[in-house]
Amino acid sequence: MEEEAKKKMAMEIVHPLEEEPNQTQKEGDSALHVAASRGHLECVESLVENGANLDEPNQNGQVALHLALSRGHVEIALLLLSRGCKPNVQDRVGDTPLHIAAERGLSAAAQTLCQLGIPVDVQNAKGFSALHLAARHGHIDIVRCLCLSGASVHLKSNDGMTAEIMALAQEQKQIATLLAKVRPEKARIKLVKQLSTMEGPLRRIKLKVFGHPGAGKTRLVQALQRSSASSLNSLMESVSRRFSDNLFPANSVVVNSSSADPIPPPLSAAINGGSATIIMASPSKSGENADSSADEGIHSGVPSSSSTTSSSSTNGIGHRHKTWPCAERGSAGRGPTQGIDIQNVAFPECGEFSVWDFSGHEPFHICYDHFVGNTDCVHLVVTRCSDDPTDEYKELLYWLNFLKGRVTPSEPIGHCGQIARRSVVAIAGTFMGGDCPITRNEAEAMMRTLKMRFETHFDIHGQLFLVDLSAQVDCAGSRELRTFLARQRDAILMRLQRPLRMLDETMAFMDQLREQYAQFPCITWPYFTTLIRSEVNPLASDGHCRQLIQQLQLIGEVVYLRDEGSEIDFIVLSPDWLGTHLLGTLFSPRFAHSPRASGRFSLEDFGAVFPEVTDPADMLQILETLQLCCVADTDFEFTVFISAAAPQDVWLPNRPRFVYGGLRIKPARGMEQTMQSIFPRIQVALRRSMQDFQDPIEADLAQWRYCSKMLSGKMEALIRLVGEAVEIQIRGPPEMATSCIYYLEDLANLVEQTGAEVAPGVSTERHFLSPAHLREHKTSPAMFTPETIMEMQQNESLIIVNSEGEEEEFTDVVCFGSKEAAGLLTLGVDISVSQLQLSARSELAALLDAPNTLGMDWSIMAVKLNLTEQIPEVDSSGQSLSRTDQLLTEWALHSPDSASVGKLASILQEMGRNDVKELLFRRVPLYLFSPVEQPNRH
The missing domain is CATH 3.30.310.200 (TATA-Binding Protein)
Structure with missing residues (x-):
């Protein structure tokens, strides 16, 4: 009510002046001056539309933009700038709008003014530039913005003070340090250039590999690294596997497409005193279960290669010396992939990928949603062709549904319900020697079925890539899969934003960070930004840091963990530490078969399992962020490890009156x-x-x-x-x-x-x-x-x-x-179609967009919705947008009072589409609840 009264008062001031919007008061303030200084956005919009002079000064030489900024009304200031007011007017004391924004710390306004290209070194009557004022008042983000825009750090005020000296005088040490770093012109030019974008794309994207245990994911990745030029290396590797004790895991040797020299295995193989025995999968079906399981654990003796190796030193391909112990494996040092195995690989004639191999073992699946969902990568689902066809199909359905569920649908909805930015998915079938167990016709039939079922969410490749894992030379399936990966890699990199030039310097610095935090490679987001500014580029703004961390994630260098509860986000500097060490150990038999039936563990329990971590509470904070545990009394409750069954008396029939x-x-x-x-x-x-x-x-x-x-x-x-x-x-x-x-x-x-x-x-x-x-x-x-x-x-x-x-x-x-609660319900049939969820709208479009024997259902529905005039416009969008979804949007806009779920259901029934009506009823909320405040609610 108070806000409405203010608006009414403001409009009473404005309305008499709308016919003469430039009329001034005795003090020289026009109606626009008054509205801008008092923060009345609607009044300002009205006056501007009626031709008010945006650049008329008052008696103090201040225009409306000055007054809006001096009172902190940034939204009004941005409105005035968007309507073309002069951005660099000086008032009676020489202050420009940029001076005011810099002094008051109005970052959004300062950035907008700088982007308009105004002179940033204008000095006021005291000789202060905007940089002086920002430094004096401690607004370091504006100092960065001004330095990026070319503000001189050498300008002196009337008292002979530079911005740096002024910052020191006000004990703004951070700002003084920043200004000292950019004082040399060459240094400033270099730092500014680092924050521009490169001409070329990112160096790699992620390849995420899924499949049940024994599918052959690890060996498939190795097969993709073969080429005609490396046939001899493949033969020697095979001989080594057959006739040696295999001192190093097979995937610790990565061959660069430009060199045949293998990169040495990680030092942790010697540190941990372990060795990996490699067993090739048997081509006979009777031995496949055991042998293929061992194939998944080809790297089991030691951690896999790190995705965090800096490209500045090794072209981003290779292995890092690990200082944390290995995740627990089987008694013989073998076993399937534990957690998420991560390595950087350059496939011949394909390019570089950060390969994330997700363990097929079910206990790990509970946490995969933190690592799946981004569509700027390639998903590869691997199946074993020698399995029973029914089981093989069920496995593929499981993983495709799993991926579909973990990706957030996005607008706009395309023809037949296709969501925007569909995930790229390919399916590979593996076999061991001899003829492939599946025929071409069987493969094509299965892929047609899968493509039809998932095409709304996946850009799924229509070919099943058949890869012979026993081949010592590059097989046809591997070559075809590499061609597909290369094509998709180029397409994804083409649409991604070009990387910042500081990305390479950051990756080199990340190597130092990983060594410093080797035992526990996690830091908070605020600390990460502080380090980037202190060690890489002091001019990096919050926006630059966000862009940088996004690019580091896209190439597999870090994992960003968002904690909604504490609002403290974390950066995992070594994704492989998180994927194989922490999660691999957590879901190992040591924990999974814990005698703690309650699922509760103490800090001491974790200190014993992770002795390298100085403070186990830090580790548990990461696990809390992953939503795998929660504080319960003095312990930490891991619900996934609870094994105690509910007691028989948990819900006794002893409340007959309730x-x-x-x-x-x-x-x-x-x-x-x-x-x-x-x-x-x-x-x-x-x-x-x-x-x-x-x-x-x-x-x-x-x-x-x-x-x-x-x-x-x-x-x-x-x-x-x-x-x-x-x-x-x-x-x-x-x-x-x-x-x-x-x-x-x-x-x-x-x-x-x-x-x-x-x-x-x-x-x-x-x-x-x-x-x-x-x-x-x-x-x-x-x-x-x-x-x-x-x-x-x-x-x-x-x-x-x-x-x-x-x-x-x-x-x-x-x-x-x-009855009281019933009165608070809005029934599902009365809900507006504008409130339908994106997934529901996509499913409706999938059923109604496609033509049938009677014509096109969407056009019939348009007639029944009285939207015949909109048909030509809707139809002109072709297959880029769903016609059904466009119609429902138009209906909600043109007839908001009648565009209800109940009305749509009646029309669908008239059309004979009861199947669509039933789907609508399953997807719409059954009611909307408008609760009033209740005591003792949680």
Whole structure:
């Protein structure tokens, strides 16, 4: 109300002057001066549109831009600049708008003014330049901006002071140090040049390799390194594998395409006293399981090559001396890939890649979402052709669904539901010698099916690359796969922003950092930016640092971990330390088979496992950021390691007076395997949520394997994994029915939000449970599907029929019988189509964009939506944009009051597209809840 009153007062000032917008007051201030100084953005816009003079000075020589900046109204200042006001007017004391922005620390305004190319060395009546003022008042980001724009550090004020001396006088030591570094002109020119972009692209991109254990991922990467010129090396390597004890792991030798000299193996092979015994996969099917598993562990004796080797010293290809111990392996030093194996490889005639080999073992999958999701890379899914075709197809479906779920869909939606920036995916089939077990026709048929199923999300290559892992020379499948990789690498690099020139200097500095932080190669984001500015380039702004860290991630040099809870982000300097050492050790048998049934570990436990880390609390902070654990009392709870089963009396039928309610949150069809890997993360989120209770004494949480029980006052909640769904049951006293729906809604939102964080590409559905059956404690309570609930709403009924044919009231099912809570619901049929999620819109487009025997459904729908005038414009977009999605957007804009889900469902039914209507009902929220403040909510 106060804000509205201010606007009204401002408009009362402005309206009489709109016809004479340049009329001034006695003090010489025009209406524009007044509105700009008081921060009334709408008034300024109105006056500008009515022809107000933007550059008219008042009695002090100040224009509206001066006044807006002097009061800190940056948005108004940017508006005036965008409308063409003069950016460099001096007032009576010689101050320009840049002087004011520099003095007040208005970074956005200062950067905009500098980008306009104004003179930055203008001095005011006291001889102060903008640099003097920024240095004096400690605004180091503006000092950097001015130095980048060519501000002179040698200018002296009327008192003979340079900006550097002025900074020292005000004890602004950081700024003084920066100005001292840029004082020599050659140094300043070099530093400024470093912050420009190179002409060429990044040196490498990531190749992410997935597949079940035994698929042959590691050996496939080695096969890709062969070429005709390296046939002799391949033969010698094979002989060495067959007739020696294999002192070094095979993947510790990387052959540069321009040199045949192998890079020496890492020193840690000698430090750790281990050796890797390499066993070639047997071509006979009977021995494949054991041998192929060993193939995945070709590098098992020592850590793999580092993706963090500086290109400045080794062209980015090779190995780093490791100072941390190896992740635990099998008793013979063999075993599958542990965690994520990372190495930089230059494939012949293909280019350089940072290869990330993701272990196929399921325990590791819980944390892969932190490393998967970016589309500026190539994904390679590997399968073993000798497997049963049905099993092979299921494995491919698993990994493709896994990748689909971990990628966040992006706008705009293309023809037939294709999302923007689809992930590049290829599939390789491996075999050992002889004829390939799969025929060309079988391969083509399988790839057609997969391409059709995943083409909305993946740019999936239509060919199955068949690679003979036993071949001693470059096979045809390897050559074809390298050609594909080279083409995709060039295409991705072409669309990426060109790297900063300081990237090479940063990579050289990163080598020093890794040596300094060898035992625990993690630093915070603020400290990283400080180091970059102190050791690489003092002029690097926050924007430059963000651009730099993005490029370092794209080439596999670092991992950026965002901690939403503490708001402190971390930089992992050695991705292979995180992928193979920390995660490889954490999910090794030593932890996975821990006698700690509660999943709780102390700092001392981690100190014993990671003795090289001085403070185990630092390690656990990284694991907390990965959402793998949470503080519980004095210990750290790792829910993924909880092995204790829920007790039999966890949910006794001893509350007959209580009201009951609940639901199951299921993943969309085709993504059924999602929830099992997500549930431990849900349990971590539940533990964290305990910190949000207003009165912790009234709350309690107990957790077991795939089951949690939470208490909030007199209310009880049971959260557990049932099949592939997360089930939530709530019960509480009848007088707390309204609080029960808040409780259920909070927990359901927590589950859905956690699921969206881990797998943003997976849609979920709410299936409500029969409260009558819950009260009776039936083992398999009846359910109400989303379609059933939406049909009930569409029919304006209050009665719904459950899966066993029994009738119950909607308010009992959803609202615990509370009429008060029911009044706070907006039903799903009344929700606007503009509120549909991107994934739902993509699925609708996939079903309606394609022509059928009766014509084009989208055009029929346009007629029924009274949007016939928009058809030509929508149709002109071709296949670049979804016509269905465009129509729904136009409908929501032209008819916001009637563009509801219920109306769309009725039209789809008229069109005979009940399949699309059912999909809509499964994807739309069943209701929107508008809660009021409740006591004791968490």
